[in-house]
Amino acid sequence: MIQIPYPLRLLRTLPRRGPAAVLTAALLGLTAAGAAWSATPAAARASTTVRTCAVSDLYLAMGSKEGAAGSLYWPLRFTNTGATSCALRGYPGVSVLDTAHHQIGPAATHSGRSYGTVTLAPAHTASAVVRTTNGPIGGPCLRTGTYLRVYAPASRTATLVPASWTTCSGLFQVGPVNVQGAF
Missing domain, CATH: 2.60.40 (Immunoglobulin-like)
Known part of the structure; x- marks a missing residue:
């Protein structure tokens, strides 16, 4: 089975609304994908930081x-x-x-x-x-x-x-x- 990326799946399910709706849906999908991607390096950095002495x-x-x-x-x-x-x-x-x-x-x-x-x-x-x-x-x-x-x-x-x-x-x-x- 071929996995269709989220932005494209969203585009297939949207009724025809014009270029603005398509662009908004694509940007939302890319923003969500970018947020998920950028969260991984931050979590990795957090594990290497040294805690403050209590x-x-x-x-x-x-x-x-x-x-x-x-x-x-x-x-x-x-x-x-x-x-x-x-x-x-x-x-x-x-x-x-x-x-x-x-x-x-x-x-x-x-x-x-x-x-x-x-x-x-x-x-x-x-x-x-x-x-x-x-x-x-x-x-x-x-x-x-x-x-x-x-x-x-x-x-x-x-x-x-x-x-x-x-x-x-x-x-x-x-x-x-x-x-x-x-x-």
């Missing part, structure tokens, strides 16, 4: 503090504890909390550095560096916090990371998540 995939910890040129830098490490790769893109949200979990001062501002997507394989780590001044250089220091409250990029769930942090001179910044350890 908070449950991540272990957060502080790296080693470093000082340079009047600033204090401290990497916040994101380690993938999941069984599959996941991705982080952008800046985490970071604020300082006291022992009663009350926020001390404003949340960290973004460093302004450009960023890309970081794909974390299981057991791999990326960092976002937090920064303040190394003492009261251009203003006073706030009281020292006990925790950093961290929202991973694209997350609305926070994780508390034990960290003795003092924001000084009104400067509290965070860099984007990256694998180079850059601020």
Whole structure:
């Protein structure tokens, strides 16, 4: 049996209405065929994309503090504890909390550095560096916090990371998540 394409089958069943009706029926058939064809590559692409890391995939910890040129830098490490790769893109949200979990001062501002997507394989780590001044250089220091409250990029769930942090001179910044350890 010969299979007649849908637009042609439609044309055979239409009463004679003129060239406009024939053209409309043909375009409808081609549009439907095109929509079905274009849906396949999108579905194939969706299966190759890496999902965004969920908070449950991540272990957060502080790296080693470093000082340079009047600033204090401290990497916040994101380690993938999941069984599959996941991705982080952008800046985490970071604020300082006291022992009663009350926020001390404003949340960290973004460093302004450009960023890309970081794909974390299981057991791999990326960092976002937090920064303040190394003492009261251009203003006073706030009281020292006990925790950093961290929202991973694209997350609305926070994780508390034990960290003795003092924001000084009104400067509290965070860099984007990256694998180079850059601020």
